Amino acid sequence: MKAWVYNEERELDAARFADYLNPATTAVVSIDMHRGHLDDSPDCPCPAPRARDVVAPIDGFHDAVRALGVRIVHVRSVLRPGGVDDINGIPSAWRRTFPLHVGEIPNADAHAIEGSKWTEWVTRVEPGDMRVDGKRRLSAFYPTDLDFLLRNQRIETVVLDGGFTDCCVLNTAFDASNRNYRVIVLRDLVRGTDAHLEGAALAMVSLHLGLVMDSEELLRVWRG
Numbered sequence: 001m002k003a004w005v006y007n008e009e010r011e012l013d014a015a016r017f018a019d020y021l022n023p024a025t026t027a028v029v030s031i032d033m034h035r036g037h038l039d040d041s042p043d044c045p046c047p048a049p050r051a052r053d054v055v056a057p058i059d060g061f062h063d064a065v066r067a068l069g070v071r072i073v074h075v076r077s078v079l080r081p082g083g084v085d086d087i088n089g090i091p092s093a094w095r096r097t098f099p100l101h102v103g104e105i106p107n108a109d110a111h112a113i114e115g116s117k118w119t120e121w122v123t124r125v126e127p128g129d130m131r132v133d134g135k136r137r138l139s140a141f142y143p144t145d146l147d148f149l150l151r152n153q154r155i156e157t158v159v160l161d162g163g164f165t166d167c168c169v170l171n172t173a174f175d176a177s178n179r180n181y182r183v184i185v186l187r188d189l190v191r192g193t194d195a196h197l198e199g200a201a202l203a204m205v206s207l208h209l210g211l212v213m214d215s216e217e218l219l220r221v222w223r224g
Contacts, residue, residue: 001221004187004212006203014221020157020182020211023222027071027155030058031140031162031169034076036111036118045111045118051163051191058161058189059124061215066126068222071153074125075140075162077112078133085136092137094167101193139171147179157182159218165192166201173209183210184218 001014001021014021037048038055062072079085086092087109099105110118125131132146140146150158158176160169160183169190176183185205192198206212 002213002217003206004202004214005206007199007206017211020184021221022157023068023070025154025156026159027073027150027153027157028062028065028159028161029073029075029140029146029172030062030123031075031160031172032077032135033058033074033121033123033162034112034118035120035122036077037163038122039118043107043110045107045109046105048163048191050194054161054163054189054191055122057215061161061186061189061219062124062126062129064219066128068219070222071155072126072129073132073146073149074121074123074129075132075135075144075146076119076121077135078114078119079112079136081114083109083113094138135168137171138168139175140168141172141175141179150181155181157184159184159186161186161189161215163191165190166197167193170201170204173205177209185210185212186215186218187212188214188216 001012002009003012036045038052065072082088095108110116112119130149132144132149134144136143158181160172162169169185173183173185187202192201202212
């Protein structure tokens with residue numbers, strides 16, 4: 001079995017990670033693949049342009065996952081109208097820190113507002129998939145019911161795709177590992193702020209939180 005350890009591809013003994021690799025107890029958790037990050041319009045409230053190129057590959061992977069009977073959970077940020085969850089309460093830290101690097105984001109106050117177009121999915125969500133709304137900070141677990149949903153289905157492994165690798169994916173990986181889930185992050189189906197931070201986040205996952213794999217390799221292991 002091939003996996004990435006500190007950003008180098010390695011051959012690993014699959015038997016050593018058997019508890020990570022059972023599709024019957026696995027859910028794919030796809031994070032924040034919505035218009036608020038992926039829209040190419042100038043008023044996109046929190047643009048993640050590097051993630052646009054994984055939309056079609058994520059859809060393709062999800063089709064293969066569904067064919068194998070593996071469950072999929074789509075998680076998205078949704079904030080109450082009026083900003084009481086964020087800008088008109090205690091604002092999320094990123095709203096002040098992230099612009100120090102990328103510059104001011106003109107429409108940031110519209111990010112993830114409930115009922116707006118910015119919460120619409122960009123990746124395909126099928127009727128049999130599960131959805132979790134109400135992600136209000138950087139982890140798919142907070143303050144959502146994702147943990148309840150996974151435990152109620154006896155899920156033991158979470159496979160993460162989506163964005164940002166160095167932000168919401170990394171936070172979700174930490175929270176999942178701290179809750180004793182086995183964690184797999186799909187190297188080819190996540191995107192970070194830039195290549196440097198993406199690599200750093202994946203290296204941290206591989207050393208401390210779980211496996212970093214390519215999606216085709218994971219499918220090969222599942223099918224094998």
